[in-house]
Amino acid sequence: MLACAGLALCAAAHAAAVPADWWVDVANDRAGDIKTLLAQGADPNAVTAKGQPAIMQAVRDGAWHVYDVLAADRRTKVNVTNINNETPLMYLAVVGQTRRAEALIARGAKVNRLGWTPLQYAASKGHLDTVQMLVAHRAIIDAPSPDGTTALMMAAFSGSQPVVQYLLDKGAVPIVQNMGGHDAADWARLGKHEELADHLHALIQKTLAERAAQHARDTAGQAGQAPAGAPAGDGAGATAPGEAGVPGGGVAPTGAAPAAQQEAQPASAGQGAGSENSTAKYFSPEDNAGKPVPN
Secondary structure (H helix, E strand, O other), rough: OHHHHHHHHHHHHHHHOOOOHHHHHHHHOHHHHHHHHHHHOEEEEEOOOOOEEEHHHHHOOOOOOHHHHHOOOOOOOOOOOOOOOOOOOHHHHHOHHHHHHHHHHOOOOOOOOOOHHHHHHHHHHHOOHHHHHHHOOOOOOOOOOOOOHHHHHHHHHOOOHHHHHHHOOOOOOOOOOOOOOOOOOHHHHOOOOHHHHHHHHHHHHHHHHHHHHHHHHHHHHHHHEEEEEEOOOOOOOOOOOOOOOOOHHHHOOOOOOOOOOOOOOOOOOOOOOHHHHOOOHHHHHOOOOOOOOOO
């Protein structure tokens, strides 16, 4: 909380130092005026009073000419973060700006990072071309968010069957659950994509059954190789709860829709640091009382 307050104070101090017309020029996509201010010594890394770096504010404003000017300035910090710990690449990913995202990567923007990732953001809106580009740049398919949510779960929530299938083809593990115990099928149901949810649920059950069968074979093989006189043990070949690699202590995922009353958004949208940076609130209506819906 103190860190967040510190960032806000720093942002406010930084905002006061920028030229008077800077943010008006950004909002109105006045690339020529921004170029002039930069040539006069303006800092391309200026931050709004709300902690938004100029390059990210340009994305929010749809000021693409200004964005291009800022992205081309060698002084611009391409891995800068806003008050929600988001980066410019994450912003480009969530709006599907594939070409600009790849150009920013060429300048050093990080594809993989701790916390929420550009891949999760692209998947949350079903941007297949952006997802493919990020994977081509070695994005970690099953990288977890702070609460364990993955790109596959975000793609399922978006209802994008092409992105879901692409991630599965690239090795996404369907049985993974986040810290709230929710898998991709649950996220698809939360997004009201029932057919996709049923497909994912069936795939999860099939994967669990295959892993259980493999575990049974492995156990039987180990029992058959036991040294003479060694106890065989009870129930050789049986699969105990949790032994099939199911997250959350072996509780098999169900196809039941999570109890959510509010529409979910990409994880950190509108969220600050700390416990708020979690998708748990989307599945627990009692925890949502009095909280605004992220936008």
